[in-house]
Amino acid sequence: MKSSEIRRSFLEFFESKQHRIVPSAPVVTHGDPTLMFINAGMNQFKDVFLGTGTRDYTRAADTQKCIRVSGKHNDLEEVGRDTYHHTFFEMLGNWSFGDYYKEEAIAWAWELLTEVWKMPKDRLFVTCYKTDEEAFKIWNNYLPEDRILYFGDKENFWEMGETGPCGPCSEIHFDKTPDKSGRDLVNADSPQCIEIWNLVFIKYNRKADGSLEELSAKHVDTGLGFERVCAVIQGKDSNYDTDVFMPLINELAELSGKTYLNDIDDHDSVAMRVIADHTRTLSFAIADGAIPGNEGRSYVLRRILRRASSFARNLGFREPVMTKLVGILADTMGDIFPELRENQITIEKVIRGEEENFLMTLDRGLTKFDELAKCSIDGTILGREAFLLYDTFGFPPDLTELIARERNLKVDIDGFNQCMAEQKQRARSARKSISQEVETIACDSITTFVGYDYTEIETTVEFVKDKQIVLDKTPFYAESGGQMSDTGTIEVGDETYNVIDVKRLGRAIVHILDRNTNLKLGDKVTAKVDKARRLDIARNHSGTHLAHEALKTVLGSHIKQSGSLVHPDYLRFDFNHFEKMTDEQIKVIEDIVNEKILSEIDIQINELSLEDAQKNAKIKMFFGDKYGDIVRCVVMSEDFSIELCGGTHVKNTSEIGLFKITSESSVAAGVRRIEAVTGHGAVEFVSGLQNKIKELNEEISANQKTIRKFEKDISDIKREAMEKEISQSTDEAQMFGDIKVIAKQIEADSLDALRDAAVNLRDKFAHKAIILLAVLMDDKVQLACSVTDDINGQYPAGKLVGLAAKELGGGGGGKAHLATAGGRNVQKLPELLENFVGLVEKM
Numbered sequence: 136m137k138s139s140e141i142r143r144s145f146l147e148f149f150e151s152k153q154h155r156i157v158p159s160a161p162v163v164t165h166g167d168p169t170l171m172f173i174n175a176g177m178n179q180f181k182d183v184f185l186g187t188g189t190r191d192y193t194r195a196a197d198t199q200k201c202i203r204v205s206g207k208h209n210d211l212e213e214v215g216r217d218t219y220h221h222t223f224f225e226m227l228g229n230w231s232f233g234d235y236y237k238e239e240a241i242a243w244a245w246e247l248l249t250e251v252w253k254m255p256k257d258r259l260f261v262t263c264y265k266t267d268e269e270a271f272k273i274w275n276n277y278l279p280e281d282r283i284l285y286f287g288d289k290e291n292f293w294e295m296g297e298t299g300p301c302g303p304c305s306e307i308h309f310d311k312t313p314d315k316s317g318r319d320l321v322n323a324d325s326p327q328c329i330e331i332w333n334l335v336f337i338k339y340n341r342k343a344d345g346s347l348e349e350l351s352a353k354h355v356d357t358g359l360g361f362e363r364v365c366a367v368i369q370g371k372d373s374n375y376d377t378d379v380f381m382p383l384i385n386e387l388a389e390l391s392g393k394t395y396l397n398d399i400d401d402h403d404s405v406a407m408r409v410i411a412d413h414t415r416t417l418s419f420a421i422a423d424g425a426i427p428g429n430e431g432r433s434y435v436l437r438r439i440l441r442r443a444s445s446f447a448r449n450l451g452f453r454e455p456v457m458t459k460l461v462g463i464l465a466d467t468m469g470d471i472f473p474e475l476r477e478n479q480i481t482i483e484k485v486i487r488g489e490e491e492n493f494l495m496t497l498d499r500g501l502t503k504f505d506e507l508a509k510c511s512i513d514g515t516i517l518g519r520e521a522f523l524l525y526d527t528f529g530f531p532p533d534l535t536e537l538i539a540r541e542r543n544l545k546v547d548i549d550g551f552n553q554c555m556a557e558q559k560q561r562a563r564s565a566r567k568s569i570s571q572e573v574e575t576i577a578c579d580s581i582t583t584f585v586g587y588d589y590t591e592i593e594t595t596v597e598f599v600k601d602k603q604i605v606l607d608k609t610p611f612y613a614e615s616g617g618q619m620s621d622t623g624t625i626e627v628g629d630e631t632y633n634v635i636d637v638k639r640l641g642r643a644i645v646h647i648l649d650r651n652t653n654l655k656l657g658d659k660v661t662a663k664v665d666k667a668r669r670l671d672i673a674r675n676h677s678g679t680h681l682a683h684e685a686l687k688t689v690l691g692s693h694i695k696q697s698g699s700l701v702h703p704d705y706l707r708f709d710f711n712h713f714e715k716m717t718d719e720q721i722k723v724i725e726d727i728v729n730e731k732i733l734s735e736i737d738i739q740i741n742e743l744s745l746e747d748a749q750k751n752a753k754i755k756m757f758f759g760d761k762y763g764d765i766v767r768c769v770v771m772s773e774d775f776s777i778e779l780c781g782g783t784h785v786k787n788t789s790e791i792g793l794f795k796i797t798s799e800s801s802v803a804a805g806v807r808r809i810e811a812v813t814g815h816g817a818v819e820f821v822s823g824l825q826n827k828i829k830e831l832n833e834e835i836s837a838n839q840k841t842i843r844k845f846e847k848d849i850s851d852i853k854r855e856a857m858e859k860e861i862s863q864s865t866d867e868a869q870m871f872g873d874i875k876v877i878a879k880q881i882e883a884d885s886l887d888a889l890r891d892a893a894v895n896l897r898d899k900f901a902h903k904a905i906i907l908l909a910v911l912m913d914d915k916v917q918l919a920c921s922v923t924d925d926i927n928g929q930y931p932a933g934k935l936v937g938l939a940a941k942e943l944g945g946g947g948g949g950k951a952h953l954a955t956a957g958g959r960n961v962q963k964l965p966e967l968l969e970n971f972v973g974l975v976e977k978m
Contacts, residue, residue, distance in 0.1 A: 138365045138379045141252075142198055142227070142471060145359070148247050149196035149229045159472070161423040162200040162223075163432070171432045172202035172420070176228035177356045183232050184300040184337060184354060187746055193234040198361060198471065199226045200419055204435055211439075211533065215409035215446075217399060218326045218366075218373035222439060223416035225361035233352030237305075240334050240355045241273045244307060248332075252368055258310040260284065260321050260328070264291040264303030270336070274305070281318070290322050293335045293356075300337050300350065307332040309367050331367065332359040373397055375408045382463050383411040390459065391450040406446040413443035414460045414486075421482045422474040424692050426711040427489050428805055433711065438531040440489050445534055448497065449541075455490035458483045481691045481713075488713040488805065493529070500528035504538055511544055518550015525551070526558075582644035586610040586621070586783065587740075590664040596656055602648045610664050611646060613639040617699035618676055618782040623664040627654065634662075668703045669783065674791045674814040675706040677738065677784045678728065680769060681794070682708055682811060683755070684776040685727040689720050697806050701782065705797070705812050712807045716799050721809075728794040731775065735789040739770040753777045793817040868904070869972050874926065875900060878907040878971035880964065886917055886955065893919040894953060905930055907939060907971050909964055916943050916964050918956045927951040930978055938974050942967045 136144070146156050160179035164170045170178065176199040182188030204211050204222045213220035231240070248254045261278060263270045265285045274283050285291075294301035310317030310328050317328035337354040339347040362374040369377050375384065376397055384407045388395045393403040417427075420436055427437035440457070447456045461475075461483045469476040507520040516539055524530040530538075536546045580597040582605060589610045598605035604625070611634060614620040620637035625646065633649040646662075654660070679699055687694045690712055698709035716724075745766050748754050754768060755778040769780045771788060785791060792814040802808045812820045868875035877896065883889045893908045902925045910917050920936035931951035940947045940956035943963055947956020 136252075136368055138361075138369075138377060139470070141365055141368055142225070142361065144251060145227050145247070146196060146198070148251055149194075149243070152194070152229075152243060154194040154196040154229055155190075155192040157195050157197045159197055159200045162202050162419050163423040163425045171435065172204070173199065174201050174203045175199070176201070176226040176358050177230070180230060180232070180356075181295070182746075182750060184295065184356070188750060190232060193232045194230065195232075196229040197227075199228060200423075200472070201226050202416055202420065204416070204439060211442075214412050215375075215405045215407075218375065219329055219360075219363055221362060221374070221412050221415075223412065223419055227359040227361050227364075229355070229357050231355035233354060236353050236355060237270055237334075237336055238273055240336070240357060241270070241277075241305065244332060244334060244357070245277045248307070252364075254309070254367065257315060258317075260308040260310060260318065262286050262291055262306045262308070262321060264305070267291075267303040267305070267336075270303065270305045284318075284321055286322060293333075293337075294341060298341050298343055300354070301339050301341050301347070302335060302337040302353075304333055304335040306330050306334070309363075311367075311372070326372075329363055330360070331363050333357060375411070378467075380408070380411050382467050383414060383460050384408070386460060386463055387411065387450070387456070390456060391452065393450055403450060406450050409446045410443045410450075410457060411460070413439050414457045415464060417443075417457065417486055418461055418464050418475060418482050419472070421485050421693055422472075422478040424695065426485055426693050426695070426713075426805060428697065428711055429803065437489065438533065440486065441493050441529070441531065441534055442537060444490055444493050444497065445537060453494070455487045455494070457490060458487040461486065478691065478693070481693055485693070485713045485805070492805075496528045500524060500530055501538070503528065504530075504535070508539075508542060508544060514543070515545045515547055518547040518552070519554050521546050521548075521551040522554035522558075525555075580605040580607075580643040582606060582642065583608045584610075584612070584644065586612050586664065590623075590666050590669060592662055594660060594662050596654050596658045596660060598643070599652060599654050599656065601651050604646050604648065604652065604654060605643045606646065606660070606662060609637075609644050609646070609662055611637045611644065611662065612664075612669075612783055613637040613644050615639065616780065616782055617679075618672060618701040619703070621664045621669055621672075623662070623668075626661040626663065627658060670785070670790075671703040671814055671816070672701055673783045673785045675703070675812075675816070676701045676780075676782045677771070677788065678791050678794050678811065678813040679706050679708055680771055680776050680778055680780070680784075681728045681731050681788070681791075682706070682724065682809070683710075683778070684771075685724045686710055686712075686809075688727060689723050690716070704816050705810055707808060707810050709802055709806055709808045711805055713805055715801070716807065716809075721796050721799060725794060725796055731771065732788045732791045732794060735787055736772050737787050738784055740784065741768045741770065742766070743768060748779060751777075754779060790814075793821075795820055871905075871972050871975050873903055874930075874975070875904045876907075876972050876975055877904070878909075878968045880909045880911070880968065883910045883912075886912075886919075889917055889919045890953065890955065893921040897921040897923060902926075905935065905975060907935070907968070909968065911961065911964075914959070914961065916945070916958050916961055918943075918947065918958075919953070920949075920955075921953045922951065924952060930975060934978065935974065938978075939967055939971065942974075 150156050160173055162173045164173055176197065177184065183190060202223050211222060214222055248259065249256055259278065260282050261274050262284045263274065265287050271283055291304050291306065292301065293304045308321050308328050308330050312327050320328035335356040337356060338350055340350055341347060362377065362379055365377040365379055366374045371377050374380065384395050387407045387410055395407055396404045398404055416439055417436060425432055425436060427433055427440055443457060461479060465475040465479045504524060507516055516535065521532055521535045524535050525532060532546065532548060532551050539546050585592060585608050592608060592610050594606045594608045596604055597607050611621045611623065612618065614637065623634050625632045625634060625648070632652055634646050635649050636647040638645045638647065679701060683696060694710050694712060696708065697711055700707040742765055745764055748756065748766050748768060766779050767781055768777060769784055770777050794811060794813050795817050796809050796811045797820060798810045800808050867879065868877050881892060883892060889908060889910050893906050897904055897906050900923060902923050904923045906921045908919050918936050918939055920932040920939065922930055922932045922935070928951065933948040933950060933954040936954040936956040937946060937948045940958045943958025944960040945956060945958025948954050
């Protein structure tokens with residue numbers, strides 16, 4: 136069976152068992168900041184198992200995209216070096232939410248494996264939890280006792296976390312040994328006897344004290360390794376030898392000119408397996424909106440790409456190669472995962488850009504590595520040297536270990552981590568010195584922020600020191616989430632202090648004044664925010680939300696915020712993208728935002744639990760951000776922008792006024808930045824443009840006058856030169872009887888100048904003169920002929936110039952005293968000029 140047929144038969148089987156076939160969740164967890172990537176089929180049903188959510192069905196099945204590259208589930212180092220570990224894989228699964236339980240789950244698993252897929256029964260082993268006699272008895276209906284094994288907590292008890300839903304599990308293993316002797320290899324991490332399916336029976340809740348209590352409803356959660364079962368059904372020793380991977384590997388073999396071998400020790404084959412696996416991981420992650428970068432999941436993707444790029448170099452590649460595999464992946468998996476085809480161009484561009492950027496530093500980094508290797512101590516690269524490679528050349532420590540392993544060296548990772556910790560401490564110290572005024576405050580005050588509803592309030596001093604005071608309530612917003620702090624005044628009696636900055640310190644909000652104050656604890660004061668400035672900030676902040684969504688609409692779903700600054704005068708927004716935006720893209724983004732502004736949309740701000748926010752796929756959350764139990768959701772129409780945000784905003788989009796992007800630039804590899812203005816800033820920007828246009832027009836007008844003067848001067852110079860040349864030409868006349876004939880090529884920049892020259896030269900003679908002048912113009916010969924009045928009846932200029940032009944493959948004519956013509960045969964011009972007297976004689 137082909138892999139596509141295996142996948143389809145699984146889904147059709149469980150559909151026949153009344154399961155709802157649900158689509159795979161995105162591998163990037165936009166709604167759950169606690170999880171870097173989806174790493175198991177149950178992730179999208181986490182709320183059901185926790186009892187915080189429900190579905191309108193009790194049975195489900197799917198194939199779930201999974202990535203395991205960090206934390207507890209980290210298979211990165213095994214990838215490519217064995218036959219069955221991957222960073223990206225599919226997990227086929229079926230679930231029961233309080234519906235069927237062990238008996239049905241086991242029976243259907245056995246039916247699918249042995250009756251539908253025809254796996255040999257004598258090659259299957261199963262495991263049960265050490266006290267789960269119920270599962271053992273059910274399995275004993277299908278297998279003899281010697282093929283059913285008990286294991287303990289580590290192998291056969293599944294838990295979601297330290298607390299929460301959990302229960303015993305039963306695993307199915309396939310024996311690949313030639314003599315079917317794999318019993319002792321079960322759970323021994325051997326490629327000869329591999330786990331293919333895990334049936335989890337969720338019946339308990341783990342309490343904080345470690346004890347177990349039975350749930351009111353029992354659930355089933357199963358996971359079947361798609362790549363592994365394909366290898367079994369297709370009779371392959373390795374997952375990589377199935378039709379899931381071979382199209383990619385075959386392409387790599389052809390591009391590199393290397394031979395792929397089913398050998399875990401062959402370096403070239405290991406490299407091909409790694410590149411094929413990592414290309415899948417990167418492609419699916421980018422298709423679902425992630426992108427390589429410097430933090431969080433983005434950094435993990437960048438590490439994976441650089442790891443694959445290093446292996447590609449070992450195959451002899453010196454240019455991007457992974458980007459060439461994306462089309463093959465889209466062709467082979469695009470039917471079941473259409474997002475690969477829909478985002479293929481984006482995926483290729485992102486991967487190509489990352490490969491090119493890393494290849495630029497890889498050569499220099501490898502040269503530096505070779506230098507460091509010579510200084511290794513007892514075959515170990517020092518931690519500080521590994522940190523230098525990371526800090527200077529972007530080599531993640533696992534990449535340094537990979538290169539070291541190829542040279543039979545080790546890396547002092549503990550020393551590397553120490554250097555990393557010291558760098559972070561230096562950064563923290565630098566930040567502390569910047570805000571040391573605020574850090575000097577040591578108080579346990581709690582400030583209630585009321586600035587969403589008020590910009591002026593009566594309040595009480597809770598703490599005071601020099602220029603810094605803490606109030607029990609404040610309308611002043613403290614810098615957070617990229618939004619700048621409010622400014623304003625604090626008034627007491629006739630005394631007014633300017634608030635020049637606001638900082639959050641613990642649960643206190645510290646107001647920094649323009650001078651020392653004599654205020655005392657308990658004093659009543661009036662806190663006033665600069666409302667005009669606050670409104671300018673709000674306009675820019677609301678504009679940022681609209682711009683974020685417009686960027687996603689125009690550039691692609693991969694767009695994510697990488698940083699922002701909301702200033703009263705402008706906004707700045709950093710986002711992950713792989714190429715410079717075009718002028719057309721910028722215009723479309725501006726048009727989308729301004730359309731939303733003109734639509735006068737009321738901005739809704741709702742408070743809801745973080746738990747409820749995570750369930751709503753429309754709400755933008757940012758990976759790595761810390762959210763409280765209650766979050767603030769800013770809605771600018773349900774079908775456009777919904778985002779968690781603690782900043783201040785306008786009440787209606789029309790208050791933003793106008794949105795205009797003023798610049799677009801690169802700030803880092805894979806990160807672009809736009810700056811834009813709204814409201815007063817937009818008015819000032821447009822006014823500034825008008826002034827610049829006026830200045831340019833004035834400059835252009837002045838330049839045009841100068842240019843016209845230069846042109847006149849040049850024309851005068853050319854005319855003087857031509858007149859001089861014409862004066863000299865009278866001595867070059869040939870005689871035909873008593874008639875003077877002049878035929879020559881001159882320099883002239885227009886037909887009018889040519890005619891004028893012919894007339895001027897004729898006028899140098901009182902009588903009996905024939906003039907033929909030629910000029911090369913636009914790859915063509917232009918001719919002008921003039922004849923003195925006393926002989927132009929016998930030798931008319933029109934006929935003479937016509938005969939001359941005919942010699943050049945052209946024609947023309949005119950009056951008896953002056954005529955023009957032209958021809959394209961430039962090569963014959965010297966001959967014409969030399970023999971022109973002969974043409975006159977023929978007439």
